Amino acid sequence: MIKVVIVDDEKMIREGLKAIMPWQEMGYEVVATAANGREGVEKFSEHRPDLMIVDIRMPGMDGLELIESVRALGGSTRFLILSGYADFEYAKRAIKLQTDGYLLKPVDEDELQQHLMKLRDILEAEASERLRAAAPKDRDQLFRELLEGTVELSKTDQDELNWTNGRILLLRLSGVSLESGELQAAVKERLVEAVEQEGRGFVFWHQQELVLALRDTYELDQAQQLLQQAIQDSAMDWVASAGRVVKGPCAWPASRADAQALLKEAFRYAGRQIITDGVEPVVPAWLPEEGDVPDNAAALADKVYYAVDAGNTEAAQRMLEGVGWSWYLTGTSEQELKSRLVQATHSIIHRLVQHRPELTREPGDYAPELLHAYRMSHFTDVIACVMQALETVVSRLDQGSxxxxxxxxxxxxxxxxxxxxxxxxxxxxxxxxxxxxxxxxxxxxxxxxxxxxxxxxxxxxxxxxxxxxxxxxxxxxxxxxxxxxxxxxxxxxxxxxxxxxxxx
Missing domain, CATH: 1.10.10.60 (Homeodomain-like)
Structure with missing residues (x-):
């Protein structure tokens, strides 16, 4: 059974959730409930649950502080967030804490059940993977140690691998839904079928990336086509990087180091491609003069607001791209850059709603569109997310003669x-x-x-x-x-x- 702890300061909610869901039928067991964040941390330490369903707004320690405290204690507990408020700041923090769902009260039973069923599949798959990893050393473990340079191959292993020259390709998948684990497993299965069964190399997970050890007879344009076919119907974003061609598996660490260095800069490149030394990063057509670069999100919002209020989304996008890229090139981290762009866009929308009577939706209604930007792996995709939110607003403004x-x-x-x-x-x-x-x-x-x-x-x-x-x-x-x-x-x-x- 998957162990669950429910944390909510309203007794009716705690008892209601225990009563309305068919927990045992779905493979779950509610082992405890808690009335506040501090009690929730105590229940975590006592039961070490697989899942905690947590209300955001509670007196004393709120739900997000609870999650941070539990993370600090270790373990792999999953979290579903409950909230009676469509609150932008809370939702943004919940995304950063990598929670598995954000549900508004009153909770829709069908929606909660869907989340729980998907989580069950993921948790069961993770449990199977942990059991497999605990087994005696297998082929993938050998490959991971080769990649790290921590093992020497015996003559028998070298003969079995039958490997001469090749290169390491690192594939990073980024999902935006609860099904990401399942989709990643499906992608790996397709790649194994296309690569290993045809003798073109090996496919295995290492840390956060899917590793393709490809023989040198496999050209990168073929690999690009292979990745597109394997991932195209999964709605997942991806980027890959390729290291140099090396001789033998014992030289894999050198090729991997090349690929890692390129992958660290993936935010600068367009997605769904293989990055090599010969691929140029994306650069906006316009960059502001050094003295025209605002130093924070509020200043950027002031700069872009006039263009958006006038309905000129082209000028707004030009400024967001140029300023954002200028920040990044001068050392602003990827996460800080995303935060600034999202906060600036949220501020612009909020001001528009205050001043333009034809806009009736609350600013929080746009939060899901904006928060999507935090999940993006590439600068161009972050800009596309914030621009989608802005254009939705601008389309409702009166234009005309x-x-x-x-x-x-x-x-x-x-x-x-x-x-x-x-x-x-x-x-x-x-x-x-x-x-x-x-x-x-x-x-x-x-x-x-x-x-x-x-x-x-x-x-x-x-x-x-x-x-x-x-x-x-x-x-x-x-x-x-x-x-x-x-x-x-x-x-x-x-x-x-x-x-x-x-x-x-």
Missing amino acids: SDQQIKRLIDFIHRNYNQQLRLEMLAEVFNYNSAYLGKLFKTKTGEYFNTYLDKVRIEHAKTMLAEGMKVYQVADRVGYLNADYFHTKFKKYVGISPTGYRKL
Whole structure:
């Protein structure tokens, strides 16, 4: 039986889960329940369960802190997350902790049962693998030791392998679903059939990669085609790297070292290909100047927001790609880069929902699309994930004629008058030539852009001054970096100084 511990601060949930599921029929046994995170850790130490079903929000130690504590104690316990909140930050942390499911309360019985059935198959397969690994040294174990350079072949082993020249190819599979273990096993089976049964080499797992030890008669373009055929219907992402051709299995470590070095840089390359020294990494068509690279997610969101609000997804993608790649090239880690891009995109969507009435969905509804980016193995795929979320939003924004565009520009000014707006910048995000946009704006409004912006700012300033705010505070609040300049503009449009107006 697969041992289960249920952790939830609501007794009704704990007892309900025990009662509604046919645990024994599915091969499970609920060995304990816990009312909070600390008690959950105690129950883990006592029972060492195979699966823990954990509520996220609990007083004291929450569910994610519980998971971190259990991970620190060791073991291979699996986790299913329960939450009454479609909470972006919690979901993001749950992904990073490599949980096996994220279910919203009230729990759908069928959905939970599906998760449990899939988990059962995976846990049983893992148990079988552990038993096999505990058996006396087998062929794959010999291959792993050859790859590590920790064994010398006997004359008999050398004759049995019948190996002359060849190379090591490392294949990394990345699944995005609960069935990943099953899919990986299926991929290996196909590769074994295609490679070993035809005498072209050997296929075996080592650490996190599937290793293909290929004879030198097997060309890399053939290997590329082989991998595409073996993985094409699994919906899994993959990337592979190939080391140099070496003589004999005892030289495998040298070829493996080449492949490992290339695989470490896989994030820079496009997926579903074999990386060699001759393959060029992906580089965006545009990179910002050094001084134009924002240093955090919030600054990137400010930079991209205007383009998205204007419906110009091409400009938004260009900025996300260019800035993201600049961060990566200057040493930002892969995980930190993903976090920055996702956080920036989430911030943009949140601001759009706040300011655009035609957007009715809550920001959290987009969380699954954005969180998918954390699972991606390549920079281009991360960008594709965040852009998919943005384009979903942009598609719901009102577009239209030049009159509608000018109306949108005016709305944009009224929402963002306190920012450092420039016609040239807005022309880019609204996809217009700046000179043409300036003329169009003057024709439609009767005012030049800068004059219109000044008047909007001054009207807001009058309200703030009437409320008793100090002049320098008002200047900053309405978008003027210099209080003296604000004083000049205010007197020009109102006829008296800000101080005089404040005293009225």
